[in-house]
Amino acid sequence: MSASSATPGTVYGVGVGPGAPDLLTLRAARIVETADVLAYFAKRGRRGNGRTIVEGLVRPGTEELPLLYPVTTELPVGHPDYERMILGFYEDSAAAVRRLAEAGRSVAVISEGDPFFYGSFMHLWRRLRGVVPVEVVPGVTGMSGCWTRADVPITWGDDILTVLPGTLAEEVLAARLSMTDAAVVMKLGHNLPKVRRAMIAAGLHGRAIYVERGAMAGERVMPLADKTDDDAPYFSMILVPGEGRRI
Amino acid sequence: MSASSATPGTVYGVGVGPGAPDLLTLRAARIVETADVLAYFAKRGRRGNGRTIVEGLVRPGTEELPLLYPVTTELPVGHPDYERMILGFYEDSAAAVRRLAEAGRSVAVISEGDPFFYGSFMHLWRRLRGVVPVEVVPGVTGMSGCWTRADVPITWGDDILTVLPGTLAEEVLAARLSMTDAAVVMKLGHNLPKVRRAMIAAGLHGRAIYVERGAMAGERVMPLADKTDDDAPYFSMILVPGEGRRI
Numbered sequence: 001m002s003a004s005s006a007t008p009g010t011v012y013g014v015g016v017g018p019g020a021p022d023l024l025t026l027r028a029a030r031i032v033e034t035a036d037v038l039a040y041f042a043k044r045g046r047r048g049n050g051r052t053i054v055e056g057l058v059r060p061g062t063e064e065l066p067l068l069y070p071v072t073t074e075l076p077v078g079h080p081d082y083e084r085m086i087l088g089f090y091e092d093s094a095a096a097v098r099r100l101a102e103a104g105r106s107v108a109v110i111s112e113g114d115p116f117f118y119g120s121f122m123h124l125w126r127r128l129r130g131v132v133p134v135e136v137v138p139g140v141t142g143m144s145g146c147w148t149r150a151d152v153p154i155t156w157g158d159d160i161l162t163v164l165p166g167t168l169a170e171e172v173l174a175a176r177l178s179m180t181d182a183a184v185v186m187k188l189g190h191n192l193p194k195v196r197r198a199m200i201a202a203g204l205h206g207r208a209i210y211v212e213r214g215a216m217a218g219e220r221v222m223p224l225a226d227k228t229d230d231d232a233p234y235f236s237m238i239l240v241p242g243e244g245r246r247i
Numbered sequence: 248m249s250a251s252s253a254t255p256g257t258v259y260g261v262g263v264g265p266g267a268p269d270l271l272t273l274r275a276a277r278i279v280e281t282a283d284v285l286a287y288f289a290k291r292g293r294r295g296n297g298r299t300i301v302e303g304l305v306r307p308g309t310e311e312l313p314l315l316y317p318v319t320t321e322l323p324v325g326h327p328d329y330e331r332m333i334l335g336f337y338e339d340s341a342a343a344v345r346r347l348a349e350a351g352r353s354v355a356v357i358s359e360g361d362p363f364f365y366g367s368f369m370h371l372w373r374r375l376r377g378v379v380p381v382e383v384v385p386g387v388t389g390m391s392g393c394w395t396r397a398d399v400p401i402t403w404g405d406d407i408l409t410v411l412p413g414t415l416a417e418e419v420l421a422a423r424l425s426m427t428d429a430a431v432v433m434k435l436g437h438n439l440p441k442v443r444r445a446m447i448a449a450g451l452h453g454r455a456i457y458v459e460r461g462a463m464a465g466e467r468v469m470p471l472a473d474k475t476d477d478d479a480p481y482f483s484m485i486l487v488p489g490e491g492r493r494i
Contacts, residue, residue: 015387015391017272018385020274021273022272022277023272023273023274023385024272024273025264025269025270025271025272025273025387026268026269026271026272026273026276027267027269027270029273030269083494086494087494090494114387114395115395115400116394116395116399116401117391117400117402118402118403118406119400122403123493125400129398136395136398137395138265138270138387138391138392138394138395138462139387139391140272140385140386140387141388141391144262144361144363144386144388145385147363147364147385148361148362148363148383148384148385151376151383152363153362153364153366153369153372154363154364155365156365156369157365157412158412158414158415159365159412160411160412160415160423161409162407162408162409162410163402163407163408163410164407165404165405165406165407167405168405176426179423180409246370246373247330247333247334247337247370
């Protein structure tokens with residue numbers, strides 16, 4: 001049978017949760033265990049957090065498709081070379097996954113956290129839906145993993161929660177932080193000094209919590225006030241727990 | 248051995264996800280299967296969504312502790328009778344769970360979605376931490392379940408996400424909606440007409456999606472513009488997907 005005449009396989013965007021191997025859902029675990037091909041995003045030369053999370057579930061001999069970012073933080077978002085390289089990367093990745101599905105193979109694309117919440121899988125989903133069968137499996141978000149590890153409820157009663165990428169401008173961060181009850185600032189990395197200044201401007205610095213690699217190996221949790229250096233990995237975030245109605 | 252001299256059992260706040268039985272995490276499933284006692288919140292005369300989700304995992308003969316709300320939507324939040332009844336309810340519930348833990352029994356408290364995200368379990372956590380061992384298991388949130396079922400990524404690139412309880416005042420809702428890229432309005436129920444007006448005021452009505460009982464039996468997903476009646480259950484929400492950077 002030629003590849004083009006096979007019943008297409010399904011492409012799964014599988015949320016694998018915040019980091020601990022037992023925080024996958026039952027559905028995600030079953031798909032990782034049974035898919036014909038396991039695809040995952042990673043930085044060149046690294047294995048990637050997502051692939052590491054599912055290590056114990058992969059059948060020996062499973063075909064793997066590493067999708068290696070040509071660039072991550074070496075170039076700023078918006079730089080023409082970054083845009084060009086990352087566009088080509090997603091086009092090529094979608095084409096590779098599509099070819100497998102069209103040949104009748106099911107492909108599980110590993111997504112840290114939840115695929116539809118700032119996930120790289122969305123760039124494949126956008127290109128593949130309507131072309132081959134695509135199914136998304138929601139996962140525990142990285143932020144849920146972090147507030148659980150920090151042992152703080154994030155929202156009480158009628159609290160408003162604002163989720164802010166640390167990449168935003170300082171004045172935007174400060175303005176939005178000053179108008180919310182609870183906040184999560186993601187994508188920290190080299191944005192930490194700017195985010196810290198915004199937290200101070202919004203009067204939230206004293207109740208903010210810094211979480212590095214929450215629910216992963218090497219986890220650190222501390223009051224932001226105790227995080228005096230500016231060295232934060234991309235997988236770190238700041239939480240501002242809400243203080244709403246406690247019954 | 249007297250109850251007071253036993254090693255205390257652990258109280259688990261177990262996130263059981265948005266509704267489908269296979270969207271529990273592996274850790275949550277293991278705890279539900281092995282805990283001595285299964286506690287769950289429910290409306291009087293109902294079984295509760297959380298308890299329904301775990302039905303297939305409960306060992307026959309497991310002791311159960313239903314925690315039955317004395318009041319849900321019959322009285323408005325803020326009414327003195329509501330405050331008094333719900334306070335007594337959480338005090339009594341915490342005491343009942345504490346007695347079991349102090350007698351050496353492990354107690355899994357079922358929490359829909361994620362326990363630390365607007366979860367009733369937080370009111371037990373607050374009373375029990377430091378008294379008996381308490382452990383929280385994060386879960387897939389109801390909102391992740393809803394945007395997955397609606398088949399829309401909620402945040403792209405640098406999108407800001409705002410989560411708003413539908414209980415807020417109309418002008419607060421409209422103001423916050425007008426300043427965000429993506430939004431989730433929870434706790435809809437009888438607040439739907441007010442939330443709809445706020446969506447119109449913020450210019451978001453045309454791209455809002457109404458999701459009723461997402462990932463549960465009886466699910467409905469439709470553009471908010473097509474939801475012309477005002478009849479929404481508490482377990483419904485409105486999503487406004489972000490439109491940020493697509494590569």
